[in-house]
Amino acid sequence: MHLRVLRHTTLLILIVLVAIGGAKFHAAAQDDALPDTIVYTFPDHFPEGIAWDEAGQRFLLGSLTGGPILAVTDDGTATPFVEFDTPRPSIGLEVDAARNRLLVVFSDPGIFTDPTSKGVAMLGAYDLETGDEIWLADLAYQFEEEQHFANDVVVHRETGIAYVTDSLVGAIYFVNPDGGTGTWYYDDALKGAPGANGIEILPEAYGWGDLVIANMSTQTLYLVGLVPPGDNRLLLRPVEIDGGATQIGGDGLIFDEHGVLTVVGRYSDASGYTGFGVVQLTSDDEWVTATTVASAQLSKQASTAALRDGAAYVIYPEFIALNTGQSVDEFTIERVELVELEIAPMETAEPEN
Numbered sequence: 001m002h003l004r005v006l007r008h009t010t011l012l013i014l015i016v017l018v019a020i021g022g023a024k025f026h027a028a029a030q031d032d033a034l035p036d037t038i039v040y041t042f043p044d045h046f047p048e049g050i051a052w053d054e055a056g057q058r059f060l061l062g063s064l065t066g067g068p069i070l071a072v073t074d075d076g077t078a079t080p081f082v083e084f085d086t087p088r089p090s091i092g093l094e095v096d097a098a099r100n101r102l103l104v105v106f107s108d109p110g111i112f113t114d115p116t117s118k119g120v121a122m123l124g125a126y127d128l129e130t131g132d133e134i135w136l137a138d139l140a141y142q143f144e145e146e147q148h149f150a151n152d153v154v155v156h157r158e159t160g161i162a163y164v165t166d167s168l169v170g171a172i173y174f175v176n177p178d179g180g181t182g183t184w185y186y187d188d189a190l191k192g193a194p195g196a197n198g199i200e201i202l203p204e205a206y207g208w209g210d211l212v213i214a215n216m217s218t219q220t221l222y223l224v225g226l227v228p229p230g231d232n233r234l235l236l237r238p239v240e241i242d243g244g245a246t247q248i249g250g251d252g253l254i255f256d257e258h259g260v261l262t263v264v265g266r267y268s269d270a271s272g273y274t275g276f277g278v279v280q281l282t283s284d285d286e287w288v289t290a291t292t293v294a295s296a297q298l299s300k301q302a303s304t305a306a307l308r309d310g311a312a313y314v315i316y317p318e319f320i321a322l323n324t325g326q327s328v329d330e331f332t333i334e335r336v337e338l339v340e341l342e343i344a345p346m347e348t349a350e351p352e353n
Helices: 319-323
Strands: 037-041 050-053 058-061 071-074 080-083 091-094 102-104 122-127 133-138 148-155 163-168 172-177 180-185 198-203 209-217 220-225 236-241 248-255 261-268 274-282 289-297 305-308 311-315 330-335
Touching: 037 071, 050 091, 050 305, 050 311, 058 091, 058 330, 091 163, 102 148, 122 148, 163 198, 163 311, 172 198, 198 261, 209 248, 209 261, 220 248, 248 305, 261 305
Parallel strands: 148 198, 198 248, 236 289
Antiparallel strands: 037 330, 050 058, 058 071, 071 080, 091 102, 102 122, 122 133, 148 163, 163 172, 172 180, 198 209, 209 220, 220 236, 248 261, 261 274, 274 289, 305 311, 311 330
């Protein structure tokens, strides 16, 4: 394992003390007022990232083909929200409601078919009301000799610092609220094609808290301590799921307010199922281990999910059509009906008299 931490700008630090406690599973209430399916028309948009904008009551979706960031309402109306002069493929999206901005990860999917390309790694910030660009931060300069594919982003609610995964480098970058950047963490265990993908922050983490990162290629979830660079507690460790019986190639990760982690991707479990789906996990030991509490199988590949009033909505990018050069006019946002799993209580020995 090779580890190095770089700092190219002053990292804004705010220590937030949060009570420690094991997450309890809370099933999402089935609100019949929410739509089951939203279909929007925007030819060859091929969305990979999705975010729910609570204030605007709309979904925001990126485009693998470099099209605009779209705002999509429940009736399927799709309106360009952020437009670009030249195509700019977008991957992960994150609404930072506290700062009234949308964070967008930009990359070039062509990196996976062009071994000579160095790829792209950028993060942009956009006004959540107007769509105006606030700043655009280049991340690829930090590993100039490496190929890059920036993938997903999460923002710390208190500090406003964003963390971005780079699937090919195996790095996690940080971006300050003013757009200043640096490398938070780097490890060969996060490499792959793609490697480090979905990223989240534990909502009830202690002290500095933890980042949860999915390596899609190795089907492993990792924790990285969210501590100042150089601190000897900055360690990466895998999360064992269902006693090792479940492996998840997490594409998208999202926590709810109760500490339940929703994972979208390809997974296999003890039942023998292997395929695309959505899994919800909880942990009572600070994510040393995790347990599946609900799941749903999908007939085709979804990339990630957005939580809306407790309900999980996935987006289908239509990867097969994209990779085979087919045109697609309509794209689907679908509410996932998760099936709660019955977890048998642990047997305890009767005390001897």
